[in-house]
Amino acid sequence: MSSFLSKQLPMAVAFFAGFVMIVAFFSGNAFISWFSQQQLKWITIVGGFALLLGVASITRVSLAHVRQRKTNWPYKVVLLAFLTVSSVFAIFQGTEQGTVYDWLFQNMNAPMMSTMFSMLAFFIASAAYRAFRARTLEATILLITATIVMLGRVPLGRAIFSYLPQVTDWIMNYPNLSVQRGIIIGAALGAASMSLRIILGIERTYLGRS
Amino acid sequence: MSESLVNFLQVSVAGFLTLCIFSFLYKDNPFYRLAEHIYAGLSAGYYVGLIWHAVILQQLWMPITRDGEYTLLIPGIMGVLLFTRLTEKLSYVSRVSIAFVMGNTAGISIMQQLHGYVLPQTGDTISGLLGAGSWFATLGAWIIFVGVISTLIYFYFSKEHRGIFGATARVGIVFIMISFGAHFGYTVMGRVSLLIGRIRFLMFDCVDSFKHLIN
Structure with a gap:
């Protein structure tokens, strides 16, 4: 593979796509605003395909699991069957x-989802039993606050x-x-600096291994 | 099929799967694994349906065929190119599409983070310090100010936590523990509420639908 296609072109595309969105924020130029709106539409479409890629990947991995008769392969058949049934009906029936x-x-899906989340109550209780020992000042503060909030x-x-x-x-x-605000400000500053690194091509890990 | 039978079947399926998931509380077992894989398959299928209708048909296919928006062929092609990731030899082709998503998201993110989070949150933090209406509100504004500064200092690792910097970081950890405790309490309450909902479903909905079927 050529270095242009694998490295320089993707970096140029990332720079251009990011730069347009920043310029569109400050500039009142009609063409740039229109183009940034187009980009927003495009990203939804490419993002949709990215999710489908995830489904294709899980299908491929599960099929390989079944073909090689690996441990617990019948469960993968169940997964593929339900994936196929729901996808086919969604596409053809709506x-x-x-x-x-x-x-x-x-x-x-919905009952299993809420059961999974509700089951966390047991695991949280078990984790709390092990962790909530007032051995340090910090642990004591956490314990007291949690108790007040739960009882309140x-x-x-x-x-x-x-x-x-x-x-x-x-x-x-x-x-x-105050803590939420501190965390939000810190995380936002981190996200903004990481975004700048991506646009300038300093951060390239998203391109994967060369 | 009578309505009560249909209702019973629906509730039975949901009840059986709920019990399968709960069986994990004893230990990992075939029933749990069965439910887990059904859940994974259905969730993946859910996204296929969602994307097919909301993205591919509504935002790509129909605008191109009905409105003649041929510029949408560009993201369409970029989306298809993503699938080259499934082949080892051609996977580098997908980098252009990934770079587009990353660059675009980064461009939006810079302005969104600074304009939407950093500046408004900073403004709200300092706005009430010189008088927020009552002495109680002003005291609250100062507590928030001290909490924000000390939390930020606690998470600043480029300087060693010593001296005044270290003391402020120690105040920060007290605030952070209060916040984590509060979040823990809230999370527990939320999960217990969900648990009550599932137990009510098993104890009442399932039993009621069975009674209806018999009657």
Whole structure:
């Protein structure tokens, strides 16, 4: 592969695509604004194909698993069967209410999704049992705050101490908000500098191995 | 098929899969793995359906064929080129499409992060320091100010945490622990609420649909 196609052209494309979006923010030029709007449409389309690439990849990996009769290969057959059924019905029948696709989502996907999330309650409780030992000042603060917030959101907390909901609100609106703000500002500065590195071609790990 | 039978079948499928997932609490087992793979397959299929209709048909195929927007052929071709990643020899061709996505996202991100997060959050942090209406609100504004500065200093690793810098970082960790504790509490409440919902579904919805079927 030539260096132009594998390195220079992608970097030039990244620079151009990023530069247009920055210029469009400051410039009132009609053509640049139109072009940046086109780019926004384009990125949705390319992003859609990227998700399909993920589905193609999982299909390929699962098919190889089945073909080679690796451990637990029958589960991969189940995965491929449900992937095929939902995709075929979605493409040919549609995704509206009352379709097979909708039925599969409402009665199979959604219950499993909420069960997976609800199961985390057990794992959080188990992790808390191991981690919540007031051995240091920091761990004690975390333990006390978590207890106040949990009790402050249920009737039992109000029964124990009538001002507990107000204390919870104060924690959420002042100390918690300040940390969230600090993290948001720090992360935003980091994201902006990383974006600049990508546009200028300093950060190239997204191109993969050469 | 009667309505109660259809309802019973729907609830039974959802109930069986819910129990399969919950069985993992005992240990990893074939029922859990079956549900896990069904979930993975359906989730992937869900995205296929979503992208086919919302992106490929609505944003690519119809604008080209109906409105003659031929410029959309460019992202269409870039999207197809992404699939060269599946072949080892031609995978480098997909880099142009990936670079387009990365560059475009980076360009949007710079302005979005600075204009949408850094400046407004900084402004809100310092705006109430010299009087926010009442002494309580001004005190709150100062608490937020100290929390923001000390949190930022705690996460600044380019300078050793010593002296005043270290002391401020230690104040930062106190604020961070309060915030993490609050988030932990909120997350636990959210998950327990979901758990109650699933248990209610198993105890009432499933049993009720069975009773309806019998009656």
